[in-house]
Amino acid sequence: MSEARIQSAIMARLGARPDMRIYRQNSGKAIPVESLRRALRAEGFDAEWIARLMLRLPWHAYGTPGCADITGVLLGGRRLELEVKTDRGRLSTQQKTFHRIWGGMGALCIVARSPDEAERLIDMALEG
Numbered sequence: 096m097s098e099a100r101i102q103s104a105i106m107a108r109l110g111a112r113p114d115m116r117i118y119r120q121n122s123g124k125a126i127p128v129e130s131l132r133r134a135l136r137a138e139g140f141d142a143e144w145i146a147r148l149m150l151r152l153p154w155h156a157y158g159t160p161g162c163a164d165i166t167g168v169l170l171g172g173r174r175l176e177l178e179v180k181t182d183r184g185r186l187s188t189q190q191k192t193f194h195r196i197w198g199g200m201g202a203l204c205i206v207a208r209s210p211d212e213a214e215r216l217i218d219m220a221l222e223g
Contacts, residue, residue, distance in 0.1 A: 101209060102164055102179040108210040115175060117167030122158020161189030169221065174202035182208055
């Protein structure tokens with residue numbers, strides 16, 4: 096199963112729980128729409144040209160590098176940072192750093208590969 100599908104299933108499962116509030120946290124890079132519009136107006140719409148243009152345009156980072164896929168708060172105020180991975184997925188160096196920093200501040204930082212695992216790890220933390 097893809098990471099996106101696992102993430103959707105985890106969001107549906109955890110989002111139904113009354114003891115937490117969660118949301119999807121995006122980070123990455125994008126080309127600002129206005130940059131693309133200006134470039135397309137100045138040139139033609141040839142697909143090959145557009146591909147070359149995309150390589151020349153400025154990409155802007157958004158979000159926090161390494162941030163978890165899902166974030167939220169547990170009942171009582173503890174922050175939740177949940178990274179979603181497939182069976183073979185591994186944390187990047189930036190994700191490890193993010194977990195170390197936030198975990199050191201008291202957040203519950205977990206890596207889950209299924210809705211069952213996410214729920215089990217959260218329940219264990221809430222009980223203990």
